[in-house]
Amino acid sequence: MDLSVQVLDRDGWSxxxxxxxxxxxTAPRLRERLIQLVGEGKSRxxxxxxxxxxxxxxxxxxxxxxxxxxRTAGGDVVLSGLADHNLKVFAxxxxxxxxxxxxTIDEAVAGG
Amino acid sequence: xxxxxxxxxxxxxxxxxxxxxxxxxxxxxxxxxASLEPSFxxxxxxxxxxxxxxxxxxxxxxxxxxxxxxxxxxxxxxxDLAEDRIEVEVVDKGGGFDPGDLDSLPAVEDPARLxxxxxxxxxxxxxxxxxxxxxxxxxxxxxxxxxxHTSAADRP
Numbered sequence: 231m232d233l234s235v236q237v238l239d240r241d242g243w244s245x246x247x248x249x250x251x252x253x254x255x256t257a258p259r260l261r262e263r264l265i266q267l268v269g270e271g272k273s274r275x276x277x278x279x280x281x282x283x284x285x286x287x288x289x290x291x292x293x294x295x296x297x298x299x300x301r302t303a304g305g306d307v308v309l310s311g312l313a314d315h316n317l318k319v320f321a322x323x324x325x326x327x328x329x330x331x332x333x334t335i336d337e338a339v340a341g342g
Numbered sequence: 343x344x345x346x347x348x349x350x351x352x353x354x355x356x357x358x359x360x361x362x363x364x365x366x367x368x369x370x371x372x373x374x375x376a377s378l379e380p381s382f383x384x385x386x387x388x389x390x391x392x393x394x395x396x397x398x399x400x401x402x403x404x405x406x407x408x409x410x411x412x413x414x415x416x417x418x419x420x421x422d423l424a425e426d427r428i429e430v431e432v433v434d435k436g437g438g439f440d441p442g443d444l445d446s447l448p449a450v451e452d453p454a455r456l457x458x459x460x461x462x463x464x465x466x467x468x469x470x471x472x473x474x475x476x477x478x479x480x481x482x483x484x485x486x487x488x489x490x491h492t493s494a495a496d497r498p
Contacts, residue, residue: 232366254399255362284369286395287462315388322469323462 232256234281235263241339243308244272249281252289260289264296273305276338280311290325297329306330308338352378352423360405360415360434368398368419375421376428381491389470390428390489394419396463397432397485404436404483427472427490435482 233256234249244267252260267275277293279285297307308330312320320326332338354375358364373391376382398417405415415435422429468474473488 251366253362253365253395254402255365284391284395286392286399287466288399290462315385315392318385319392319466322466 233259235260237263237267240276240335243274243276243339245276245278245335245339247278247281251284252282252292253284253286254288257288257292261292261295264292265299268296268299268303268305271303273300273303275300275305275307276332276335277307277309278311278335278338279309279313279316282311282313282316285316285319287323290319290323293329294325308332308341310335310338354421354423356419356421357416358419360402360417360436362399362402365395365398365402368417369395372419372421372430375423376489378423379428379491381493382428382489383492386489386492390430390487393467393470393474393487394430394432396467397430397487400439400463400485401432401434401436401483404434404439406436408437427488430487432485432487433482438478438480438483440478 232250233252234247236247238245238247246264246267248260250256264275264277267273275296277296282289293307293309300307310332311334312331317326317331320329320331330338330341332341354371356368356371358368369391372394373387376387376390398419401417405417408415418431418433420431420433422431464474464476467485467487471487472490473486475486477484477486
């Protein structure tokens with residue numbers, strides 16, 4: 231299915247580069263990877279969605295779950311690279327208030 | 343000779359197995375059908391594509407909840423390209439749902455808000471489209487999504 235996930239380390243953050251489409255088909259794979267990262271002690275996550283062409287509420291749910299787990303583990307999730315339409319979906323659902331949202335990965339990493 | 347009465351609407355209908363790996367196809371068909379209407383802004387097509395993804399996801403889950411996964415379970419997506427709007431119907435034969443059952447989500451500032459990973463789809467459908475209508479029973483659900491054509495006044 232059309233989802234790519236790459237993880238890089240940067241200044242104490244795990245930067246998760248997500249590409250493709252996040253829906254009910256692909257979301258479980260992203261969820262598992264994020265659970266795995268927090269389980270490895272990597273709870274400071276930048277999730278970059280610059281390569282994500284489509285994101286629906288299943289995708290939002292995975293990100294919400296990741297933020298919850300990261301915060302419980304003493305870290306957090308910062309989202310970066312959101313395309314306009316995806317940002318709109320966060321705004322409609324009010325989730326733009328529940329997440330730290332940065333423009334770029336550089337900004338996300340610098341803010342922490 | 344031209345026929346009297348309303349202009350004929352143009353219908354595109356897709357029937358898919360009630361399986362998530364067909365979601366992308368459903369989104370693609372609806373977005374492409376919508377793009378046939380020149381006045382639709384890209385953003386509006388993206389809105390509709392997302393609303394359809396939500397409706398189809400609910401339909402797939404409704405079938406899955408029946409507990410007896412059946413290779414013949416089908417979902418029908420019907421796009422009617424009418425003169426002033428596009429109407430998309432998503433029809434499933436899952437178990438239906440009770441609109442009264444939907445929990446209202448905690449306020450966004452409430453940390454408990456992060457406990458709700460589900461339940462956003464219906465709210466999204468209502469906000470992203472001009473009309474959203476549900477008909478649901480134990481036999482299944484029909485979701486009707488309507489997006490009006492972008493009038494000259496609305497265009498950026």
